[in-house]
Amino acid sequence: MRRAIYLIEEVDFRPMNSRRPLEYLTWLTRYKREDETLERPTLTSGTSIRSRDIDLAGAFYAVGITGHPQFKAVTLWECHGGWDGGWRQMMNIYRGVDDRLFLSDIDDLRFSAFSRPLGAVPGTPSLADVGRSEFYLFESARVRPGAALDYLEAVRAERAPLMAEHGHELVGLYEVLFCDTEVVTIWGVSLDDHLRTQRARDAALGLDDEAEPDDRLLGWAKRARDHLDGPWRETLLAPFPGCRLSPAPVRG
Structure with a gap:
């Protein structure tokens, strides 16, 4: 069995506009639902890579009163197929540094984003x-x-x-x-x-x-x-x- 690979991303929104996390999470969940109908991964302008194998498992609003900077969103992505599946597809978009990497429907909505790749260990459920x-x-x-x-x-x-x-x-x-x-x-x-x-x-x-x-x-x-x-x-x-x-x- 291949190791399960995930990506977690923490996104900040500034100046402090409470509508920006809502706009971002609404946009994100909507376009990932559309990916469920795709047959193969595609690199597009405006939305970067579209793929069923890069799956939005969790989209969260960070509860600021528990210690998060306000306002903040956290996303958890599952790379189906592990290193040779969703992770390879994500890495492929950087080969040649395609111009489409630098266009996004959500330009200027996010202030910053911090991503870390995660490897599941024994005991992690599906x-x-x-x-x-x-x-x-x-x-x-x-x-x-x-x-x-x-x-x-x-x-x-x-x-x-x-x-x-x-x-x-x-x-x-x-x-x-x-x-x-x-x-x-x-x-x-x-x-x-x-x-x-x-x-x-x-x-x-x-x-x-x-x-x-x-x-x-x-x-x-x-x-x-x-x-x-x-x-x-x-x-x-x-x-x-x-x-x-x-x-x-x-x-x-």
Whole structure:
């Protein structure tokens, strides 16, 4: 079985115009739905590459109150066929630096975008098998050089069962490729389970005497430090209607 390859992109919009993320996510989900009818990948002016094998798995509005810059969108792309499938098709558009690379229907809509290729590791489910959640927990962590796979295996073996007890469904365990110091994990969760988990952690810290504590949440955080070497952050994402990971119907 080939390794599953993904791409995650974080997009910022400035000046702070709250309509720009909506315009971008609406445009993105609409044109990717159109790609489902294509027989072969095509490079076009205005929309870059069109392909069913470069699949928009998740289009999210970043919940700013959880630590994202406002306003921000996050997208998760699945490269069907791995390196020789969707990834090859994306790379092909850079061969010869075609003029069509520099034309886009969304020119001047985005302020900046930061993309990272992701490689799935053992324990990552197929996206076809995961549920559709109200929210997604997005973790980006800096690990010791070379410790990415060790950290992700610890998450699979220890943290994933614990998070499952707290209503979090594992969506992805990803090594950030072309570097050796970053990992990404994604979990689906309901609002109620998110709140219960935070209260269980507070209770374990002695900060909430009305909730049931779970000391294992604190224990995991300590053991994770065996692999970490810098910032660790979890933030929440709200799935945009029309993407594969959204429970909401398509808009329009």
